[in-house]
Amino acid sequence: MTRRFTLKSWERLKKEDDFQRVFAARYQASNRDLSVYGCPNGLSYSRLGIAVGKRWGKSHVRNRLKRILREAYRLSKPSLPKGLDLVLVPRRAPLRLQNLLESLPHLARVVLAKCCKAPSPHVTRELGQGPSRQAPTTPEQANK
Numbered sequence: 614m615t616r617r618f619t620l621k622s623w624e625r626l627k628k629e630d631d632f633q634r635v636f637a638a639r640y641q642a643s644n645r646d647l648s649v650y651g652c653p654n655g656l657s658y659s660r661l662g663i664a665v666g667k668r669w670g671k672s673h674v675r676n677r678l679k680r681i682l683r684e685a686y687r688l689s690k691p692s693l694p695k696g697l698d699l700v701l702v703p704r705r706a707p708l709r710l711q712n713l714l715e716s717l718p719h720l721a722r723v724v725l726a727k728c729c730k731a732p733s734p735h736v737t738r739e740l741g742q743g744p745s746r747q748a749p750t751t752p753e754q755a756n757k
Contacts, residue, residue, distance in 0.1 A: 620687045626662030626698055635662065635700045642723035644716050646709075647682075648702040651724035659693055659721075661686045662700040669706065678703050685713035692718040694725040 626632060638652035654660060663682050665675045682701045686693075693699075699721060 640727045642720040649720040650700040651697045654698045659697045
């Protein structure tokens with residue numbers, strides 16, 4: 614039996630404050646199709662947010678883009694780093710699922726490397742953490 618990689622409701626960013634925190638952290642990686650913003654969330658799992666502005670067209674076009682991005686995240690979930698809040702922003706249309714499946718794990722790892730290299734004062738100030746506290750990068754670290 615194959616394993617289903619479902620997207621649970623608690624794995625989604627829903628509140629505007631969460632999106633603002635991710636954008637304020639300024640950890641970003643991009644390619645020609647996609648921009649990925651991220652910041653540590655202090656949890657043992659990653660969460661997804663999708664930002665598709667009205668410049669992309671009518672609602673049916675924006676919804677299609679969001680469905681493709683959600684599916685790429687859902688299928689890439691096992692290869693994505695844990696402990697990050699990720700916001701995906703499309704840069705050009707049409708998006709191809711195969712391209713996203715190849716680039717999303719790489720871009721998420723780049724964001725994680727930037728997060729671990731130098732903690733952002735915006736994130737630590739809002740979370741009330743000192744600069745030494747970072748989100749776990751592996752399940753073993755999350756259990757400590």
